[in-house]
Amino acid sequence: MxxxxxxxxxxxxxxxxxxxxxxxxxxxxxxxxxxxxxxxxxxxxxxxxxxxxxxxxxxxxxxxxxxxxxxxxxxxxxxxxxxxxxxxxxxxxxxxxxxxxxxxxxxxxxxxxxxxxxxxxxxxxxxxxxxxxxxxxxxxxxxxxxxxxxxEVEQGKVISYWAGHMKAAAELRGRDPLIAQAMVDKRQGISLPQISREIAAGDILTLTAGExxxxxxxxxxxxxxxxxxxxxxxxxxxxxxxxxSLAEQVSRWVTQPWVSVVLLLIGIAGVAIELFVPGFGIAGIIGVLGFGLYFFGHYLAGFAGVEEIALFIAGILLLVIEMFVTSFGILGVLGALCLFGGVVLSAHNMKLGMANLGIAFVLAIIVVAIFVRIFKRRGVWNKFILRESLSADKGYVSTVTRFELVGQTGLAITPLRPSGTASFGEERLDVVTDGEFVAAGTEVVIHSVEGSRIVVKPRKDPLV
Structure with missing residues (x-):
């Protein structure tokens, strides 16, 4: 209605x-x-x-x-x-x-x-x-x-429990309870003279319409x-x-245990792959759709409410925040608990929800590991990692090294304690000594050039 x-x-x-x-x-x-x-x-x-x-x-x-x-x-x-x-x-x-x-x-x-x-x-x-x-x-x-x-389950306790339910249903409507028991418990043989059948111990009873x-x-x-x-x-x-209704048909399909496991597997693996393989794309969309269909079906079936869905979304948000905020793992643990709680509480019963989530999680680890191994060089995290060495033999230089200056003679314009300024012809350069003090006006010779560091020494022989 x-x-x-x-x-x-x-x-x-x-x-x-x-x-x-x-x-x-x-x-x-x-x-x-x-x-x-x-x-x-x-x-x-x-x-x-x-x-x-x-x-x-x-x-x-x-x-x-x-x-x-x-x-x-x-x-x-x-x-x-x-x-x-x-x-x-x-x-x-x-x-x-x-x-x-x-x-x-x-x-x-x-x-x-x-x-x-x-x-x-x-x-x-x-x-x-x-x-x-x-x-x-x-x-x-x-x-x-x-x-x-x-x-077939062989545990006597389980068989007895279900046989009791069958017998009670038969007795309620005035039917022979022993026939109901023979349909469940193969340990109980039964004689049915009305249809000339003997059901031996070890067989399960099935009746045709006429029987x-x-x-x-x-x-x-x-x-x-x-x-x-x-x-x-x-x-x-x-x-x-x-x-x-169409919604109930979808709900019936989604709430089947094997379908729930598959949807959770798609959701977990899709989101995880999106974190390690290239930016937000097909894997992320499929993962979100998997989770969405899982909760949509369980919501229509009346098992999941707004609270369970909100709890799940909160878990996703906490895990995303954990990636960018240092919380010493607190937000990550809370996010995982919220995800776990949202999935389990939205299931038909908690035991089934935990089993479905556990199976899906193990399978997702295997799937994600395979994808990461294949596409490890294409992951989004690689954007934050400098994998190439910027060495000089590959042509990477931070400054121009002027080796041609070695041996040139100039004049200290300022005292060198040990750094200062010296002129070499018409060019003024920032120079440094090996640690000794050089007074202004002293003749100096460029001893070595190390990147942007120009090392000078006092000239021993005066200029002619």
């Missing part, structure tokens, strides 16, 4: 009448945010709608946020029933728990319509619905717990959505399908 909050318009005179029609036109064109495909109408429906909510692809925090919004929208519409169209291979255990709780506590009757697969966490969500309908050829079960790499109906895990087979609509008695009620 799109709620409009009127702010004070600083307009003058009749200008407001130009703005209001534009706002009304925009409202008419855009309609409600959230992707209502079939509900928008110029007048409210005469009967409570049946709301269809898709539960598809991977179960993660972005989907959880979408379902929270969709259930609230169904309440606002006064829906008479909610159809959850499920087609998923599972996903996050934590998100599945939250979604299952949302379905279980729904004040509107719910039916899960399995279209394709309700595997693992998808089965748990379906079991929390009041009724289940399945499309012919669909399946449910195989709810074993796996780790991030897809390997699910026979064992009481689904109430009906439904070839399409209209069949489910008729099964729940939805005739005469408008059918409303809620779809993720």
């Amino acid at each position: 799109l709620s409009v909050r009127w702010e004070r318009f600083n307009v003058q005179g009749g200008r407001v009448w130009l703005i209001l029609p534009l706002l009304l036109m925009l409202w008419t064109l855009l309609g409600p945010v959230g992707g209502n495909a079939a509900a928008t109408a110029s007048s409210p429906p005469m009967a409570a709608p049946v709301v269809v909510i898709p539960v598809q692809q991977t179960i993660e925090s972005g989907l959880e946020r979408f379902l929270q919004r969709s259930f609230q929208q169904a309440y606002d519409l006064g829906a008479m029933h909610i159809i959850l169209e499920i087609n998923t291979l599972g996903g996050s255990l934590e998100s599945a728990e939250h979604i299952g709780q949302l379905v279980k506590e729904s004040q509107i009757p719910t039916i899960a319509y399995v279209r394709g697969k309700a595997i693992s966490a998808g089965t748990y969500i379906a079991l929390n619905a009041e009724r289940i309908a399945m499309e012919p050829g669909s399946s449910m079960g195989a709810a074993a717990v796996v780790d991030a790499e897809g390997h 699910a109906v026979k064992v009481g895990y689904a109430e009906t087979l439904a070839a399409d959505r209209q069949a489910v609509y008729a099964f729940i008695g939805g005739e005469g009620h408008p059918l409303v399908e809620l779809k993720p």
Whole structure:
């Protein structure tokens, strides 16, 4: 639902009448945010709608946020029933728990319509619905717990925890809890005489649509959505399908753990490379975009607020200041802590945020090291380093050395103590002795020339 909050318009005179029609036109064109495909109408429906909510692809925090919004929208519409169209291979255990709780506590009757697969966490969500309908050829079960790499978890404590949740969801809706346990714990065999199947210990149970109906895990087979609509008695009620908005689709994609790691890697590596490889350019822009997309997605998902984003920006500023201000590392440490806090606090949970940041940081070090090695002569810091030696053999001289003066005789114009002025013909030069005092009017001879330093000695033989 799109709620409009009127702010004070600083307009003058009749200008407001130009703005209001534009706002009304925009409202008419855009309609409600959230992707209502079939509900928008110029007048409210005469009967409570049946709301269809898709539960598809991977179960993660972005989907959880979408379902929270969709259930609230169904309440606002006064829906008479909610159809959850499920087609998923599972996903996050934590998100599945939250979604299952949302379905279980729904004040509107719910039916899960399995279209394709309700595997693992998808089965748990379906079991929390009041009724289940399945499309012919669909399946449910195989709810074993796996780790991030897809390997089955063997820890008894974890298996028992998840099996308990599955059994509780089954018991809540009057279904056999042992079947739910057999979908999770392969250590428990089970006999299913209704479908003439024996599940031996070591196997995980998966039910086809027909088998699910026979064992009481689904109430009906439904070839399409209209069949489910008729099964729940939805005739005469408008059918409303809620779809993720574009922002929610972006949020779902960005908040996936592997995507978050990639975005953080791009952000860290991009900014770091920009510091060591030529001035502000492509690397810096890509790095900023990586961080921006990370926070944008988590902000849309409701995980990151203004505070986390401000904390992250403060960290960037402190690190930049540390480069130009001597703070004995204090600003650098504070900046790093702010960056770390901003990323971790904006994640779905702190443990996941720390893991994502740690992986991205290690990978970024490797990427930056490779770039610095390849482009080490082109870095911005090289502008502050004089790498060439300014030697005389390369033609660099700071002053003209007048070796032709050696041996010339002149007259000390001023006392030399040991420096002073002497004339040589028509030229007056600043000269210096080896340390001895030479009175004014004494004849001197240029003994050596060292750069701009002209060394003289008193003449031993008087001039003729």
